[in-house]
Amino acid sequence: MTTALTITDLSVCRGQRAVVEAVSFSVAQGALCVVIGPNGAGKSTLLKAVMGLIRHTGKVEIAAAQPSFGYVPQTVAIAEPFPLTVLEFVAAGVKRRWWQPQALRAQTLAVLEPLGIAHLINRSVQALSGGEWQRVLLAHALIAQPHVLLLDEPTTGLDTAGRADLLAVLADLRQHSGLTLLMVSHDLGWVRRSADQVVCLNRKLICQGEPYQVLTEDNLALAYPRG
Amino acid sequence: MAEFWAWLHYPFMVRALVGAVLLGVVCPLLGVLVVLKRMAFFADAVAHLTLPGVVLAMAGQWEVRSFLLGFTMTAAAGMLWVKDRVTQTADTVLGIFSAAAMALGIVLLGITQQTQGKLLSFLVGDILAVGWIDLVLLTGLTLLVALFMVTTLRAQVILPVQTDLAQVAGFSVTGLNYGFVLLLAAVVTVTIKVVGALLVTAFLVIPAALARQKARSFMEMLWLAPLVGISGAVSGVLGAVLVNAPAGPLMVLVMAGMWAFAVSRG
Numbered sequence: 001m002t003t004a005l006t007i008t009d010l011s012v013c014r015g016q017r018a019v020v021e022a023v024s025f026s027v028a029q030g031a032l033c034v035v036i037g038p039n040g041a042g043k044s045t046l047l048k049a050v051m052g053l054i055r056h057t058g059k060v061e062i063a064a065a066q067p068s069f070g071y072v073p074q075t076v077a078i079a080e081p082f083p084l085t086v087l088e089f090v091a092a093g094v095k096r097r098w099w100q101p102q103a104l105r106a107q108t109l110a111v112l113e114p115l116g117i118a119h120l121i122n123r124s125v126q127a128l129s130g131g132e133w134q135r136v137l138l139a140h141a142l143i144a145q146p147h148v149l150l151l152d153e154p155t156t157g158l159d160t161a162g163r164a165d166l167l168a169v170l171a172d173l174r175q176h177s178g179l180t181l182l183m184v185s186h187d188l189g190w191v192r193r194s195a196d197q198v199v200c201l202n203r204k205l206i207c208q209g210e211p212y213q214v215l216t217e218d219n220l221a222l223a224y225p226r227g
Numbered sequence: 228m229a230e231f232w233a234w235l236h237y238p239f240m241v242r243a244l245v246g247a248v249l250l251g252v253v254c255p256l257l258g259v260l261v262v263l264k265r266m267a268f269f270a271d272a273v274a275h276l277t278l279p280g281v282v283l284a285m286a287g288q289w290e291v292r293s294f295l296l297g298f299t300m301t302a303a304a305g306m307l308w309v310k311d312r313v314t315q316t317a318d319t320v321l322g323i324f325s326a327a328a329m330a331l332g333i334v335l336l337g338i339t340q341q342t343q344g345k346l347l348s349f350l351v352g353d354i355l356a357v358g359w360i361d362l363v364l365l366t367g368l369t370l371l372v373a374l375f376m377v378t379t380l381r382a383q384v385i386l387p388v389q390t391d392l393a394q395v396a397g398f399s400v401t402g403l404n405y406g407f408v409l410l411l412a413a414v415v416t417v418t419i420k421v422v423g424a425l426l427v428t429a430f431l432v433i434p435a436a437l438a439r440q441k442a443r444s445f446m447e448m449l450w451l452a453p454l455v456g457i458s459g460a461v462s463g464v465l466g467a468v469l470v471n472a473p474a475g476p477l478m479v480l481v482m483a484g485m486w487a488f489a490v491s492r493g
Contacts, residue, residue, distance in 0.1 A: 053394050071395040082263060082387050083442040092384040093396065124443060125388075140392070 003063055004029040004180040005050075005148050010058035012042070012049050019045050021204045022058070027148075027197060029063070030178040032170075034191045036214075037201035038224050043184040046201065047071075047150050050182065062147050070141030070149040075134065075157040078126060086112070086120045086128070086136050093143040111139045114176070115169055131162035135169060142173075151183040163187075167194070188215060234468050239355055243474070246357040247464045249365040250421055251457030255434035257372050257414055259452050260407055262435040263387045268318050269306070269408070270431045272325040273415050276302045277424045278332030281349045286339035291349075292364075296416045302328075303412040304405060352423030354464060354474045361420060368417050375410055376449070379403060384445055422475045429479040430456060437486045455485060 005027040012020040020042040027033040035043045049056040051069045078084075091108050105121075112118040115135045120128065128136060134154055141149060151170075155163040167190060173179060185191055191198060191211060198214040200206040206223045207214050234240050261270050280298035284291040310320050336346065348356075376383070382398040390400050415427050422430060434455035435448070442448035463478025470477075 048391070051395055053391055069395055071392060073389055073391055076389045078388060080263070080265065080387075081439055083439060083444055083448050084384065084388075085444045088384055088445050089388065092381045096381060141395075144396075 002029040003027070004031070005033075005063075005182065006059070006061040007050060008059040008061075010046070010049055010056055010060065012045050012054060012056045019203060020049060020056070020201075023199075023201065023205045024058075025197075025199050025205065025208050027180055027182060029180055030174070031196040032174060032181045032183065032194060033197040033199060034195040035182070035184045035199045035201055036186070036188065036191060036223070037206070041202045041223070043201055044074075044152050047152050047182065047184060051150060064147045067148075068144060068146045070144065070146035072134070072137045072141050072149070072151040072154045074153045075130060076137070082126065084125045086117070086123050086125060086139075089125055090136060090139045090143055093140045108139075108143065111143045114172070115139055115142075129162070130158050131165055134158065134162075134166055138166075138169070146179075148180045148182060151181065153184050153186065155185070155187065188220075191215070239357075240464075240468070242357050242359065242362060243354045243464050244461060245362055246354050246365060246421055247460035247478070248457050249362065249369050250354070250418055250430060251434075251455075251460035252453045253365065253369040253372050253414055254418060254427070254430035255438070255452035255456035256369075256376060256449070257407075257411060258431035258433075258435035258456075259376075259438065259448055260383060261411070261431045262439055263383070264407070265317075266411075267428065267432045268321040268325070269303075269310075270411060270415070271428045272306060272321045272328065273299060273303050273408075273412050274419070274424045274427050275325045275328040275332075276306075276412075277349060277415065277419055278329055278346075279335050281346055282332050282335040282339060282341055285341045285345060286335070291345075292416065292420075296413060299412040299416050300409050303408045307404060307408045349419055350424050351473070352419055352421050352426070352475050354421045354460075354478075355467070357421055361417075364417050365421070368414060372410060372414065375406065379406075422478065426475050426479050429482065430460075433479070433482040433486050434459065437482075437489045440486075440489050455482065459485060 003026045007026065008024050010020060010023045011018055023046060035046060037043050045054065048054045050060050051071060087105065087108055090111060091104050096104065109118055109121060112121060115138060117132060117135050117139065120132060125133065125136065155166055158166060171194065174181065192215050195211050197208065198211050199208045200214050200219055200223045202223050207219050261267055276299050277295060280295045281291060283298065284294035306324050310317055313320050381396065382393050382403055385393040385396055386400070393400055418427050418430070434452045437455050438448045438452035442451050459482035460478050462481045464474050466481065467474035467477050
C-alpha cells in the first residue's frame with residue numbers, strides 16, 4: 001500500500017520541556033489514522049507540527065509533488081458578531097477567482113453538497129448549529145482538495161446525534177474520496193470500530209498499529225497512567 | 228438655500244467635500260479590520276502617539292508629516308511587538324502605551340518650549356483647510372488600503388475565525404498583522420490634519436461598527452462601512468457650513484447618531 005504521510009523523529013519543545021518527543025510513524029494512502037492519548041499528551045501539538053504551524057525538529061513528508069493539508073480544528077466559537085456567510089468562509093479556502101463569481105459559487109456548492117449542507121450556502125455562520133458549523137469547517141478544509149486532512153477532536157462540543165452525523169459524514173468522505181485522514185479523538189469505542197491505524201501518544205510514542213493491536217489494557221495503562 | 232449653494236463655488240469647500248469623501252472611504256475600510264480584530268484601543272493609542280511625534284518634529288524643525296509618518300509607523304510596529312510578547316491583556320498594555328504617549332508629548336512640549344498653536348491643529352484637525360497635496364496623499368492612501376484589502380481578503384475572512392486556519396491556508400499571520408498596523412499608522416498620520424488626532428479613531432470605529440450591526444455578509448460590510456463614512460463626513464462638512472460649527476466634531480456626531488439609530492433598531 002502507498003504511504004501518504006511519513007513522520008520521522010518529530011519533536012516539539014516549549015522552553016526546555018519536550019511536549020512531543022521523537023515521534024515516528026507513517027500513514028497509508030486513504031487510511032484513517034487516529035491519534036489517542038490523555039490530555040496534555042501532545043496530540044494537538046503533533047498535528048500543528050505536522051502542518052508546519054509550530055517550530056519542530058524532525059521530518060514530515062507527504063507523497064505528493066505539491067503537498068497540501070486541510071485542517072479542521074476543535075469547535076471554534078466566533079466570539080464577536082461577524083457578518084460572514086457560509087459561501088464566503090468556505091470559498092476563502094481556495095484562491096479567489098474574482099472574475100468568475102459563479103464558478104466560485106459552483107465550486108463551493110460542489111463541496112457543500114456531499115456534506116449535506118448545500119442549503120446553508122447563504123446563511124450567516126453565526127446562525128449555524130454546532131454540527132452545521134463543524135461541517136462548514138470541514139468544507140473549508142476540503143475545498144482546496146488537500147492531500148491529507150487533519151482533524152483535531154472535531155466532535156468536541158457536539159451532542160450525541162451531532163457526533164454521529166459528523167462521523168458518518170467522515171466515513172462517507174473516506175469511502176468516496178480516498179482521502180488520507182489524521183485525526184485526534186478520545187472516543188475509543190469509535191476508534192476501535194472505524195480506524196485503520198491508531199497512534200497512542202503520551203509525549204512519546206507509546207505504540208502504534210491496528211486498533212486491535214493498540215487498544216489493549218496494557219497499552220492503555222501505559223498511555224493513561226492513573227494518579 | 229441659495230447661500231448654501233454659493234458655498235460650493237469656493238475652492239476650499241470643493242476640496243473639503245472631496246476630502247470628506249476620501250476620508251469617508253479610507254478610514255472605514257481599514258476600520259472594518261480594526262473592529263473585527265478588536266483593535267479600536269490600538270488605533271486610539273496610535274493616534275495618541277502623534278502628539279510626541281508632532282512635538283519632536285517641530286523641535287527638530289523637520290517636515291512634520293514625513294517625520295510623523297516614520298515615527299508613528301515605527302512606534303506602532305513596536306507597540307504590536309510588545310503587545311504580542313507581554314503576558315498582560317491587550318487593553319491593559321495599550322492603555323499604558325496610550326497614556327504614556329500622551330504624557331511624553333506633553334513633557335516634550337514643556338522641555339522644547341514649542342508654541343501650542345500648530346500642535347492644536349493636529350489635535351483637532353480642520354477639513355476646511357485641506358489642500359490639494361493633502362487630497363493627493365489621501366487618494367494614494369485610499370488606493371493603498373483598497374489594494375491591501377483586496378489582496379488579503381481571503382486571510383481577513385479566515386483570521387477572525389481562527390489564526391491556525393489562516394496559517395494552513397498559507398498566510399503569514401505575523402506579516403498580515405504588521406502590514407495592518409503600518410497601514411493604520413499611515414492612515415492616522417495622513418488623516419489627522421483633516422479630522423484631528425482626538426477624533427480620528429471615531430472614523431475608524433463608528434462606520435465599521437454600524438456596518439457590522441447591519442451587514443449580512445463580509446462583502447456587504449466592506450461597502451456599507453465606507454457608505455456610512457461618506458454620509459457622515461459629507462453631512463458633517465455641509466452641516467458645519469450651515470450652522471457655523473467645527474466640521475470634524477460635527478462629522479463624528481452625525482456618524483455617532485447614525486450608529487445609535489442603527490443599534491436601537493437592532
